[in-house]
Amino acid sequence: MELLDNLALGFSTALLVQNVLYCFVGVLLGTAVGVLPGIGPTATVAMLLPITFSFEPVTALIMLAGIYYGAQYGGSTTAILINLPGESSAAVTALDGHEMARQGRAGPALAAAAIGSFVAGTVATVVLAAAAPPLASVALKFGPADYFSLVLFGLIVSIALARGTALKALAMIALGVLLGTVGQDIYTGTPRFVFEQRELYGGIDFVSVAVGLFGVAEILRNLENEQTRTAIVSRVTNLWPTREDRRRIVAPILRGTGLGAALGVLPGGGHVLASFTSYAVEKRISKRPQEFGRGAIEGVAGPESANNAAAQTSFIPLLTLGLPAHPVMALMIGAFIVHGITPGPNVINDEPALFWGLIASMWIGNVLLLLLNLPLIGLWVRMLRIPYQVLFPMIILFAAIGTYSLNSNAYDVYAIVFFGILGYVLIKCGCEPAPLLLGFVLGPLLEENLRRALIISRGDPSVFVTRPISAALLALAVAALVVAVLPTIRQRRAAVFTEEE
Template sequence: MDIIASLGLGFSVALDPINIFYCFIGVLLGTLVGVLPGIGPTATIAMLLPITFSLSPTAALIMLAGIYYGAQYGGSTTAILINLPGESSSAVTAIDGYQMARKGRAGAALATAALGSFFAGTVATLLLAFFAPPLARAALNFGAPEYFALIVLGLLVSIALAHGSLLKALGMIVLGLLLGMVGQDIYTGQPRFTFGVRELYSGLNFVSVAVGVFGVAEILRNLESEKGRDVMVKTVTGLWLSKADFRRIIAPVIRGTALGSLLGVLPGGGHILSSFASYSTEKRISKHPEEFGHGAIEGVAGPESANNAAAQTSFIPLLTLGIPAHPVMALMVGAFILQGITPGPNVINDQPALFWGIIASMWIGNVLLVLLNLPLIGLWVKMLSIPYRALFPAIVLFACIGCFSINQNVYDIYAIGFFGIVGYVLIRFGCEPAPLLLGFVLGPLLEEHLRRAMIISRGDPMIFLERPISATLLGLAVLAVVIAALPKFRKKRNEVFVEED
């Protein structure tokens, strides 16, 4: 079968010692930032993007991908041991995981999270291998109108699934799109919104925007209230599950994997939404719903599987369509472009070794993560004793040095500060930064495809409705917004996210 040969190629690439090494570095860093509250994978990947410039494309992307799914593993450790989500998607894990830890079952909770994540990661990697090629083939027939419709769909679905105010999220997307237009116009070369600064002609550096709104703004937010954190569990014992535990987690893990795989493909906070959705599903169908919130092992198994599965399948839109599903994937787009590769349906044919190598490396990365997380748990517990006040100066430094090393452009550094304060103000007034970054990355693409489509149709906007694929995609986009705006759905959506507050 074709797919076996392809996966064989992928594994031959991923098992190359250099690539294993970078995969290891990636998952190690990912676990680290996942474990440490206050640093997320988005800021980390943004900071490390410049460093990967000197690596081969395959090694760079394998490492960056490893950081992302590694953070999903690491986040659960913090959630279980200190009741703080190390990463936003493990917020629900904290509910029952922490209760298990308080009852002396931290080991079982950690083992559940790791095994569930491993199972989910394996299944989702296979799904990625099966579904990516046909999708990429379909996408090869896409013209400008289809791409325009696809981007609109991606942007609108991402806000329908996120939580918080719909209008504000829309505003943040539009603001992001506008910021993406800073720089020279693609067709006429006319500089736009540059204040006459020549360094801005090539546009705002998106690494600056990302570390500004996700790194610096977060730091300013965290420094509003400073408190130490207590690691309640100093040593973890009993890192294995009893037979009874195994029986209890099988079904939640499978359901979580299915839910996560599905939601991960959708644009927006796939991995966050899926862990919340999995938790409420498990709670609803459980025979003992009263146990939830008091250390139900299902409440750890389901969401942890779901967020890891979603982390894996969220690569599908990126690898096949070149459209990022959420900010981390937007950064991956940046990583591709930095390496001189345009992400999209052509990658699978032009760079099969890269494409399949990344997929195969995800499975290897999952194996490494289990090895890293279970036996070395003591090390991660120690990491938790590093105070935040010693960490954030390192983030500021890495952000500045990293950004500067890309283009040696000091305006990229000023942009970090600018977007740090803008992001901070917007977050304070209730606007989530994720849609802004998505809009920023997709803005130039959106404009290019719109203008090209209008030239094809000689100025007739009906082209988007006359072509079946673009009409369907736009229809779905409208539907997503309408459903999201319905009071009934909004109530449901708030219910899913309610555990966070």
């Protein structure tokens, strides 16, 4: 029962007082930013990353992870109460959740979301604990050529899942990879694209990129149409679902959990896809499909479970392969590196307490979230009344301070402006920001492994297709690209995304 031993190690780490405390801080902050529209987990993690540098590595990662899955939780509250999804994956929850709230059934909707998320989080944590070790041992056999193909595969799958056109997503990835080349070359030490500025030798900090793309650009979007937020928040009464409700949510929660756990592993917004898919499945197999969109509790329970399960299992590629499935995961790679740990298959053997502690903390975090959300719902409702005029200066200021404190480098702060404006323009043109960040973080990995593989093969590029793992991954990458570009499949994919939107 190796799994039990490992989990015991994990819980003994995660239950240390400071770890429970920061897990609590993480899920609390996560819920808060999930509830508040206009600031998401990516910007929050980016801003708080510098603060965690003084922590123990495991404590830092527990808190950052808490922000991520806490935000998935909090997003549903806003979606149900004011029909404004705080997080993109909560957009589906708003369909039936808000309808239920308008019928005076906000309580059961919130309860269904919270219970579903808790069940899903628990199951997905077990999936993560069981699936990660075998995957990591496979990944240990990877050579540079295989890693190159894996990273390429990850990047391409992330466009197949992103919204918007595949061409633009591809261009965003390439642009991210390109911007990742700024700074000293790893093999020769030649400074590249630094304009003779010593401050740029270390490259552009990914925190600046994340804060610019997800913080500043988002604020500019929100300031386009200023309007006082409709603060008509329905009163939440009668939280506990009726017996009929309880009977109706069991199956959707279980199906949502399964779907979410499977889809969460995919790079690039697997949790958004999971919640949309779960909604479509529930609607199709329901005996009362006409109720969907008019306050069907299944339409809340299923997608919420799916998105929370996916949030947990999206840690699988990060912890086993060092591949981020979500922009927040990309930032967590940075957190690993700052603490001197290279994320990837070695983490599980080299840092078992950290690995299992992080996994165990997710279950603890889910318990904390359940306690935080149901009894304290009134507090979160009140938070929705914070005016945006107070909120956005706070975000900008904290972003600037946090980024500066990374290396005391003013160029990191200037980079926020650059990426904020670049991101704003490109988002307005229909480009998604997430692929750029993923490309930026993975770009150096791509270059390093490409060059290393070619050095080993003495310049023979056929190494990428003669090694079986590499060849299989490249074939999958090509398949994913074809799926993303082919018009017929694209239309069907668009249909999944736009259904009932």
